Amino acid sequence: MKLSIGKKPAIIPTPILIIGTYDSAGKPNVMTAAWGGVCSSDPLSISFSVQRTRHTHPALCEKKECTISIPSTQHVKEADYFGVTSGKDRNKFSDTGLTPVKAPSVNAPYVSEFPLVIECKITNIVSVGVHDLFVAEVVDVLVDDAYTTPDGKGDLSKIPFFFYHPLERSYYKTGEFLMQAFSTGSLFK
């Protein structure tokens, strides 16, 4: 039997997206978003939601370019700090000692110490309640060379990812391999 628990953000897991922009003064800034994900395969696109009050919001609207850095468990505290502090008041890079690097293909900074970076160009902005949902086309993906094979391909299986649990408002590690997807086509017929 099912019991109602009311309106809750009951999607588990949600990713940790570190959105990188230059603000109007040219200062590199980052904010953490858990409301986002892939939204189309072709052209490959990502959507993520940002409240209009956030310092990152005008930078996204004006520059129409950003990075999304994905942190590993090594930087869970820094990723959390990027979500609880505003770039209006602080320089989050100098506060945490992490390094902003200009992305090669878009006019936005990424976090050098984070293993995975998505370069994005914003193609649409959709108002949804208190948030704007930004739709962004993926321009390129960068992986730290600590996580590549000798022939130069990404080997992401070694990156210790983590995620946000929105009902517990806490972070968890990703866990063990279960099974290959798209493998059950004839299993139940």
Next chain:
Amino acid sequence: MKLSIGKKPAIIPTPILIIGTYDSAGKPNVMTAAWGGVCSSDPLSISFSVQRTRHTHPALCEKKECTISIPSTQHVKEADYFGVTSGKDRNKFSDTGLTPVKAPSVNAPYVSEFPLVIECKITNIVSVGVHDLFVAEVVDVLVDDAYTTPDGKGDLSKIPFFFYHPLERSYYKTGEFLMQAFSTGSLFK
């Protein structure tokens, strides 16, 4: 140093969303989507993307209501099957032996055996490449009574969730607790 690996859906983890609708013949149908997540806090809304060729697509456009059931690791094979088979040809509930139940607040079925169900009303449809991105307001959330406390509140910490890894095209368990979110406000200042 960072190396380019090209355009990849590099968001890890992505959730497993089982979208429930009644089709034009009134048959309960489900499909698996990994492209989706929360997209606004107020009114609490979810977005998810569905290709226009999918059997679920016209049902979403016509009925404007759906459920999103979140499976546990107990049903990883069934969740995968819901993504690789079309409701045009098959009855996925009878194929898998799982049970469709009419949701209390929306005109759509959910999967009785899955622990967590979000009831949704679609408020916007945005075209993004080959996908349509459906924005849906959360009407209510249901939890299986196996995962509630004696005073009737949800206790989701016991649900064994899993996620999809889009670069490996495989499923993984969620892992261990790392830390509470929103706890580092003064740590780096």
